[in-house]
Amino acid sequence: MAKVAFLLAKNYEDSEMKVPYEAVKEAGHETTIVGLEKGAVCEGKKGTVSYTTEVAVADVNGNDFDAVIIPGGSAPEALRVNEDVVRFTKELNSQNKLIAGICHGPQVMISADVLKGKTATSFIGIRDDLKLAGAEYKDEEVVVSENIVTSRTPKDEPAFVREILAKLS
């Protein structure tokens, strides 16, 4: 089974964490919640769920995991300005490992410069940023482009989860 990191900070979109997290766990994969620091209690922006980070991103590297999943909301803007988040994402990408993001999650991919030459989607409000980062933008429920999997909104979660599980199997 795969080792899957969830990259989290407070104010993520609740269901974009909960739904993939439970599905990946249920499929038998090993999950780790990675944050800006260890032991940080992270509530979703809607306040319906809360998760505690298990390890600081400064203490992980691309060899430790097979994949990273990045929920949306406001969390990606807090994560993407952290040098270790960028380093960790680049390391996974250089090993061609799965990087999956939904809604604003792809903002981390922009900062890590892993979208050049890929096709991708996101919340429409950051569409132009993905294009400037070198992605070909598609308005589809899920876009799979080599190791990059992206979706637009909570409504796309079933398709997002389906493609993540397919990549991990």
Next chain:
Amino acid sequence: MAKVAFLLAKNYEDSEMKVPYEAVKEAGHETTIVGLEKGAVCEGKKGTVSYTTEVAVADVNGNDFDAVIIPGGSAPEALRVNEDVVRFTKELNSQNKLIAGICHGPQVMISADVLKGKTATSFIGIRDDLKLAGAEYKDEEVVVSENIVTSRTPKDEPAFVREILAKLS
């Protein structure tokens, strides 16, 4: 006195609208709230203020105004995907008229492609997007670069307003 457009949609950062709006009015300039449609009641994300749009952006052009001011919050992501918002911003820029944005406001400038070769600032979470749009990023309370004025957060409002009023005088 100058004709100043405020570009607004719901869920803007309350004070980033209220403070510049009242200062520009008090200085005697003519203000118009421009939105995605006319007569839309737009509440701030904190719910402390509400403004009603006076004209739809589809019905204005760069000749009608001397400046546009773009508050932050979530509103800029709704505005920047609108073709007329992009057209209007490009028109003002081509006439070298003031375009001022604070926090997430510069997201509209990215989509209108008016940042190439300029220096600018913003909320730090979108810093990398400004760089990809061709701006030289500066972490300062206000950055004036030809016709572009930008600031980072509500704390910077006094500096933001000061430079706007200087440009309009």
